[in-house]
Amino acid sequence: MNQILVFLGIAAVGNAIYHLGQKTLSPGANPMVLLMAVYVVAFVFAAASAPFFQSAAGVSWKAQVFSWPVLVLGGGVLLIEIGFLLAYRVGGGLQWSGVAVNAASALLLLPVALLVFRERFSLARGLGILFTLVGLALLTRK
Secondary structure: OOHHHHHHHHHHHHHHHHHHHHHOOOOOOOHHHHHHHHHHHHHHHHHHHHHHOOOOOOOOHHHHHOOHHHHHHHHHHHHHHHHHHHHHHOOOOOOOHHHHHHHHHHHHHHHHHHHOOOOOOOHHHHHHHHHHHHHHHHHOOO
16 A cells, blocks of 8 residues: 555544544633643653654754744644634534635645645646635535
8 A cells, every 4th residue: 555645544534533632622621721731642642652763863853853844833733723622612513624724724835835845736736726616615605
């Protein structure tokens, strides 16, 4: 089996678990306290898993942790977490929230992918974008 499909499958399962967890968090709790607790749990899981993964030879722990991409990723994760937490608190549904956000973020990333990372554009990808836009329109209709 193609490794990328396995890894994307892991991400998909994690995403489903994530949304179930987000949707069922206590509505009366302080959202930032909840996020701190969630990240303590994630830290423990990551620390327990770290020995099973390797770093590039000669790359120090400090160089891996203290970099601008880690800072950017942390900020992005916080925005994702608080956005979904608050959206679910005001009635956001499991059936479309994750799909809509992922589709919207894919559209936001399109110029970055093309201009910064020089990814190729094709007719098939253009049709995918069109279907994404149509899907977003259908998902947000009441």
